[in-house]
Amino acid sequence: MKVIGMNGSPRKDWNCGKALDFALQGAAATGAEVKRYDLFDLNFTGCKSCFGCKRLGGPSFCKCALQDDLTAVLAEILDADALIVSAPIYYGDVPGAVRNFYERLLFPANLYDMSKTGYGKRVNVGLIYTMGAPDPAFNGSLAEKDKQKFEMFIGETEILNILDTYQFDDYSQYASAMFDPVAKKQRHETVFPEDCQKAYEMGMRLVAK
Numbered sequence: 001m002k003v004i005g006m007n008g009s010p011r012k013d014w015n016c017g018k019a020l021d022f023a024l025q026g027a028a029a030t031g032a033e034v035k036r037y038d039l040f041d042l043n044f045t046g047c048k049s050c051f052g053c054k055r056l057g058g059p060s061f062c063k064c065a066l067q068d069d070l071t072a073v074l075a076e077i078l079d080a081d082a083l084i085v086s087a088p089i090y091y092g093d094v095p096g097a098v099r100n101f102y103e104r105l106l107f108p109a110n111l112y113d114m115s116k117t118g119y120g121k122r123v124n125v126g127l128i129y130t131m132g133a134p135d136p137a138f139n140g141s142l143a144e145k146d147k148q149k150f151e152m153f154i155g156e157t158e159i160l161n162i163l164d165t166y167q168f169d170d171y172s173q174y175a176s177a178m179f180d181p182v183a184k185k186q187r188h189e190t191v192f193p194e195d196c197q198k199a200y201e202m203g204m205r206l207v208a209k
């Protein structure tokens with residue numbers, strides 16, 4: 001069993017990176033081979049609408065035709081048993097780089113045919129979305145919408161929303177009047193560890209499925 005983790009935050013060891021590591025540790029505890037990527041280390045673009053992935057009889061049919069750092073990673077994901085994406089919410093959505101990654105992963109499987117998709121196998125997916133807001137509804141329940149796309153084209157998908165995250169190591173050093181730094185710190189010390197435990201359990205479940 002192989003599990004690929006993708007950190008979709010430019011910060012490697014903050015909320016997303018930490019939660020992802022817990023999820024991968026959970027997967028590893030069940031015997032899976034795990035590998036983490038940091039999306040912001042990769043040099044790649046979003047879909048360029050070349051339609052190479054839909055060209056009947058073409059060399060890239062059902063594969064992304066673009067060649068960059070993401071090419072090998074996409075192949076590795078589709079060869080794996082599970083994918084865990086951990087991403088922050090920026091302006092109600094995942095960051096542009098994560099959206100670009102989703103385009104490249106999802107579109108080659110979309111054959112514009114409701115009876116079939118382009119990938120021969122299914123990969124279990126975990127989406128961990130971390131956000132400053134105290135309720136996912138503030139961000140349009142984004143994970144639920146992304147889950148629908150992943151279930152259609154990649155595989156069975158589960159969601160973990162991590163809410164009301166700690167953004168700075170010292171709130172007194174940053175413009176942040178709307179936040180209560182004491183409440184933020186307390187939540188980070190009490191609720192975030194529980195969220196990381198949920199990520200760990202998600203990692204275990206994704207392998208067991």
Ligand SMILES: Cc1cc2nc3c(=O)[nH]c(=O)nc-3n(C[C@H](O)[C@H](O)[C@H](O)COP(=O)(O)O)c2cc1C
Pocket residue numbers: 009010011014015016017087088089090091092093130131132133138139165166167
């Ligand atoms: C550019 C930017 C935009 C953000 N927009 C939102 C937002 O729309 N909704 C929200 O809940 N949090 C928002 N946040 C907060 C982050 O989603 C949150 O702090 C997240 O946990 C950061 O993940 P990280 O610690 O792994 O970098 C934003 C943060 C940044 C830097």
